[in-house]
Amino acid sequence: xxxxxxxxxxxxxxxxxxxxxxxxxxxxxxxxxxxxxxxxxxxxxxxxxxxxxxxxxxxxxxxxx
Numbered sequence: 001x002x003x004x005x006x007x008x009x010x011x012x013x014x015x016x017x018x019x020x021x022x023x024x025x026x027x028x029x030x031x032x033x034x035x036x037x038x039x040x041x042x043x044x045x046x047x048x049x050x051x052x053x054x055x056x057x058x059x060x061x062x063x064x065x
Contacts, residue, residue, distance in 0.1 A: 010037050 005013075014034045021027045 005037075007037075007039060010034055014038065 014031060017027050017031045017034060021031055
């Protein structure tokens with residue numbers, strides 16, 4: 001049998017199974033199968049954070065004379 005699930009549905013299922021795994025160790029293989037289909041978490045260690053934030057310059061309003 002083949003099932004079509006969205007990433008959100010797989011995430012919810014892994015959450016439910018992980019809660020039940022504490023009391024039922026037979027669910028570990030199911031959890032591992034579901035976790036394979038989740039996207040990999042993004043690594044923030046390779047992000048380029050070396051940039052400058054420009055100074056804020058407020059807009060000048062000309063006074064009416």
